[in-house]
Amino acid sequence: MNRVPGTLMRILVGLVLCCFAARGYGQNARLQLANLEKLSDKASHITEVTLDGALLELAAKFMEMDDDPEAAQLKDIIKNLKGIYIKSFEFDEASQYSQADVEAIRTQLTAPGWARIVTDVNKRTGEKNEIYLLKNGKQIAGVAILVAEARELTVVNIVGPVPIEKIAAIENQFKHGNKEEHKKKGGSHEKK
């Protein structure tokens, strides 16, 4: 009779551990960037890209129809991604955003799983650029690039198994991407 509560206890502890493990495994690589919306009024140039899994899948399918090897390279990068979310603000004057705005993003990146792999600080200008990785075991589950410069604040959040080397090595010339980087299109918008 005394063994039953002990066994139950073990099962309960096991379940709790499983729940924690599952929580760690299924953690969200998507950052909440809504707090940056207020900077839209101050910014002179805004770039916003919101591409969820369905849109990326659609884009990959469209690239599949293209025989161009560049398209194949891009398709290879985006095929397994679950989302790309970018918010970039450029300001005419310095100090248009507060440290609290950036800290709200950094706080999310202190969650379990996220690791800062590159930090570049310029003490003279106060610039701080960082690259964070979210890992699920050996696989990358998300990337966050935070560029906080005097006149620019950019957050790039890529969700899914990001082939980060491939992204860094993307060629400068895109057959379809020779348009202005900040061209207004669908999910992105700009303000000049």
Added chain:
Amino acid sequence: MHFSEDDLRAALKRKDPGEGFTQRVMARVNQADAKNKTSPATEKSRWLWLRRWNLRPAWTFAVVAVLFLSFAWAGYEYSEYRHQKIARENQQRLEQAEEARDQAILALRIARNKLNHVLQHAQLPADAIPSENDKIRRQRL
């Protein structure tokens, strides 16, 4: 009840039908004949148009032709409508896909630029992305 022979004889005695019996009977017969004759005539008049119709095969052909053409036209219009609807949907899907592709390219360009920007500032080559174990911190004064 008991009937006597005299009672039966009195009851079964021959009676005179009176004057005009034959005329009355004939009048009734004629009346019944007349009734029988009017009903089929009315019935026939109801289906008279059909009989007339049977007499005009050209009309029949015209009606069948009109019906056939109407059905054919309606079928063609419906098939055109379906075809246009599907084409419109495909076009919309294609435009959406093209837009998504442009978005993806834009996103990858920005990601590439910012990634390389940070790596350059940290004086790291683009092909040497550090792993989680190689945390790099550079400070510039």
